[in-house]
Amino acid sequence: MIKFIIKGLFRDKSRSLLAILIVTLGVFLTVAISGYMKGVVSDLVDENARLQIGHVRIMTKAYKENESQMPLDLAIIGLDSLLNDLETNYPNFSWAVRTNFGGLIDVPDQNGKSITQGPAVGMGIDLLSENSEEVSRLNLKDAIVEGNLPAKSGDALIGYQLAQNINVKVGDKITFITTSMYGSLVFQNFVISGTIKYGVKQMDNMLLIVDIKDAQTMLDMEDAATQIFGFSNTGFYNNDECLAVQNDFNSRFENSDDEYSPIMVKMKDDPVFGVYLGYVDYFTGLMSFILIIVLSIVLWNAGLLGGLRRYNEFGIRLALGEEKGHIYKTLLLEAVFVGIVGSIIGSALGIGLTLYLQYHGFDVSGMVQGGSMVTPDIFRAKFTPDLLVVGFIPGLLAMVIGNMLSGIAIFRRQTANLLKEIEI
């Protein structure tokens, strides 16, 4: 019977083509939009992890309470032993030491007299070690607008907008004025090796990146840093993996009353980004849900229309003596076939577009320019296994349920009225 039904569908294209096209289009949109949204969230998570938060972060308990002030006096002391501990106990993560600090850039003339000054946020990262992953992690090579990466101690990268604001060029000497870990006013000279652009207002207008050793020397933090960042070796943020590491690490210090004892915070628990990520997750889920519901209604409606359109046909079949139950069964089998074919084609097209956008992406730099959030210039889609079902199941179910509802009318037909209804 199935073969007979399929043959019928192929021969009577008015019964199959439009329905398959509608299912295909609906499933395609569901899959492609879901894939792109997943990619956007994933890119945001990845970008913020690499630049600002890490998959997990370690700081002192006191620093965590006052993080927005970047209090150097609350930094981790005894950095080397803590790093050894982390590398031994959590080999599935790579660990990077970073220190953020605020201050003032003073630009001298040839005689050492100040020409201009401007506020800046400094970031000390491992730029010069042979095995450092920070350069690639921060995408510094691509971010360089002019000049080169720091090659020696005393070199610095500066946000291109900040460089314009204080009128410095590659090769110029600047003096960074800040306070040390112990509160002393300190001055340190740097030579600008390059200007960088991230497309994020805060970073392009304020950022100065120096080698972590230079930052530690300047800030009196020889064996200290404000934070240690952990990045999963998988390259992706996995909340369960990070939660396990966080719980294990924090359990070792939970009974300590020392406000300078370390604490680990995973990305999703970050007070700012965690909330933001929660909102993104919520709205992405909500949008996907609404999209699926709307498309389901459209597909269901298509199924209903299909059933109603065949009102006369069912009347004739009933008049010829076909059982009502048999007609209903064939209607549903046709719907299953149309649903499967449309869903397969729609899913294939949606996944195809997702894979294309995973490699090429959309350049949104013009749209997010000047924003205060760390966002990548190019948002890419992301293929995940759930895309195989996210469109397929609603596509199939909507078609079948639509036909089930419209098919109920078959059982209400009175044989006595059939000839009148079909106007023979």
Added chain:
Amino acid sequence: MKILIITLFAGIISVFHTYPDPFEVLKKVDKNMISDTKIIKGRMIIYGKRNTREIAFISYSKGEDKSFIEYLSPAKQKGTKMLKLENNLWIYSPSADRTIQLSGHMLKQSLMGSDISYEDMMEDNTLADSYNAKITSEEVLNGRKCWVIELNAKVKDVKYEKMKIWVDEEHYIVLKEELYAKSGQMLKLITFSEIKKVQNRWFATKMNFKDVLKNGKGTDFIIDNIQFDAPIEDYKFTKAVLKK
């Protein structure tokens, strides 16, 4: 009845008790503090939450508006110099080989991480010139009889709008200072101790500065050696001396 009479008697005494002219007291305090020149060799002991640091220095001052300080140790601070000329303050950093003029919010920064700000260093007016004074009571502080004097700013360019000082009635030296913001919030507490007579002046050789908004024990400012009215060459108060 007895109690009533004693209370009344005490009340009458307090009403008619006369304090000296506070302005004259302030002038005597200023006279004790101010000299033509001063050379001080001393140390700052900064009690942080996580460590204690000691910074040695030598300072030269002339009148009320010229001073020069050179830090002698530890190695990180050695060679750092500061020059104050009237309302200007320059700092020389040997590590950067730069002389930077401090102004605006930078003056609010802590001096070497201590409880003293650069702005505190800039305060150069005498008490008598800057404040209206009123003696409010007498108290015994560290065994010394003191007048408690409330000071309210009468000029605009003072850092602390209101002060309360405890002045030793015999030596005319301040033993304690409370420094207040305009809002009435106490900002700093300074206690003076180890009073010594140096060249016919009574002088506190140890001061503890406590920023009450910060945790910790504050900063001890210890004078190991002080010379009043010693000759100081004029070049000490030029910008050229900073890079030397």
